[in-house]
Amino acid sequence: MSIRNRLLFWLLSGLAILGVCFMVADYLIDRALLADIYDDQMNQIAFAIPANFSGGDLEKNTPALKYDGDDSILQIWDNNGKLSYRSHPDIVLPPFPTPGYSEAQWHGNEWKLFVRKTDHNLIQVAQSLDSRRNIALDHALRSLVPLLIFLLIMGLLIHWSVGSGLQSLTRLSQELAKRTPDKLERLASQDQPQEIQPLTQAIDTLLQRLGVALESQKKFIADASHELRTPLATLQIQAQLVEQSLGSGREAAALADLKAGVKRSSHLVDQLLMASRLEFGGMHDPHVPLQLHEIVRQVTIDFIPYANSRKINLGVEQLDAGIIMGSEYHIPILVRNLIDNAIRYTPSGGQVDVAIRAGNQKIVLEIEDSGPGIPPEERQRVFDRFYRCLVPQAAGSGLGLAIVKQVTEQHEAEVYLERAGRLPGLKASVRFNALVPT
Known part of the structure; x- marks a missing residue:
């Protein structure tokens, strides 16, 4: 279902429900008003009869009435229980002795009664409650036709207004349809509704x-x-x-x-x-708790044969235990690239030391070598792709440190290159956020 049809359906449904509620409220209010009016009318009729009237004279001077549904029925009994007067000869209700207002069932119908007792007579005025309800219902139903006309007009107005409001989305979709991989300029935002x-x-x-x-x-x-x-x-x-x-x-x-x-x-x-893979899919790899010292230990063991073939002393200086949040695929790549770079650029007979140092909420991976190092002015440029230092000892791909930089950025870590402390070459340091156990 389209947005226009959905809005039209829900808005009209809401209006229809409100219309029904209005009709019900109108019916209930009319019932209450009619009850007050007819109750007051019954009271006035009962008290309009003199306390010592002559029933014969009243019957002689007053013609018989035909019952019309909402009429008030007047009946008078004398002290002997004789019905001395009835306003509608075709309807005869029994006398109800309870003074004042009351309700009673008679021949399957509900009646509202007002009874007045005098020294000589019992005056009773009755009216059908079903008739009262029918009058209120008829009045409420008469508002149905205007309500339907109102809903029709509102439906047309809503259809037009929603269509006008959705023109902005139509223009936006047309603007998007014009975009191509070679044409990705900003969308036109002038004259747009605030919501879009x-x-x-x-x-x-x-x-x-x-x-x-x-x-x-x-x-x-x-x-x-x-x-x-x-x-x-x-x-x-x-x-x-x-x-x-x-x-x-x-x-x-x-x-x-x-x-x-x-x-x-x-x-x-x-x-x-x-x-x-790191650039176009690395952000989606899940991060899980990793034992960094175990990863470094295993990668170092894997590189020992390669280091021995180049007559380089590869060893571990310190391995503090620590847990980080990271990718099971990317963290070993980072460690391998750093150790591989250190071995490649260290001359034969040199030394490469690997260490894990756990500090205050930080875990630092350090790799020192006895190679020629990197001049300070080039230590930032070596993180660019395909950039190579002019070092004659080895020929790399120019991607190792660029990959390291990508991995550290994806793990909110920091990588530093500086002069080694114990060895004459370079020290590469990666600082990770430690996972603090809860």
Whole structure:
């Protein structure tokens, strides 16, 4: 059901219910008013009869009346119980001895009675309560036709006014339909109702974020294409060298270069895929309590063979126990990238130390190496994608620290690069918020 039809249905339903309530209230008010009027009329009729009147003369001078439903019926009995007068000969009610007002059942009908006793007579005035109700109901039903006309007119007015009010939504949907991935400018917000402006602002914010995401994706694809072009060309040249070295005795060296090129390309592709997932899907990964020291211990053990192959002493200096809230997938990636960077840029025979230090509501991951370090003016730039320091010892993908930066931002953590304290190289520190047990 459309918004217009839904509003029309509920508004008209509300008006119809109010109309019914109005009719019921009108009926009840009319009943109360008629009760007061007819009760007063009955009282006046009873007291208009003299206390010592002559019944014969009254009957002689007063013609018999035909009962009309809402008539008051006057009956008079003398002290001997003889009915000396009745205003409507076709209706004869028995005498009711209770003075004043009362109600009684007679022949299946309800009657309102007023009884006056004098020294000579019992004067009784009666009126049908069913007739009173019918008069009130008839009066209430007479208002039904104006009410239906009112509902019809209100329905037309509501249909027109709702349609006019929804034109802003129609224009907004038309504006949105014109937007394309290459055309995400802000929506026109002039002359919009106040209720729609927050929706327009929210859509503008969403379009702005979408534009930033699309621009970032374009830049990422362009950078990835540029970065992949060189290693792929290198692989092609190395494959040709292997082909040319067949039978020359240099096959082993050429094949080793080819394997190293494949490994570098594979590492670059892995880093690209990892960065892509972090950027476009990492915000939706659930965060759960993690034992950071256990993750660091396992990742360090996994890197020992690689460190030994480069003759680097990889060890753990301190591992304080601590729990953080994080992604089971992303936190190990952060630790692996930091340790991998430290090993890659540390010369053969060097040292890499890993530590977890638990402080006041903080848990700090520290990785120190004995490599050449990073100049202070470049310590912020190395977090940019594909930026590489001019270090001859190793050739990375330029994505490791960019991935670390993304993970820390998604976990509300902080990453710092500074000169190492105990070793001559670089110290990378990541400060996490500790999960305090309740």
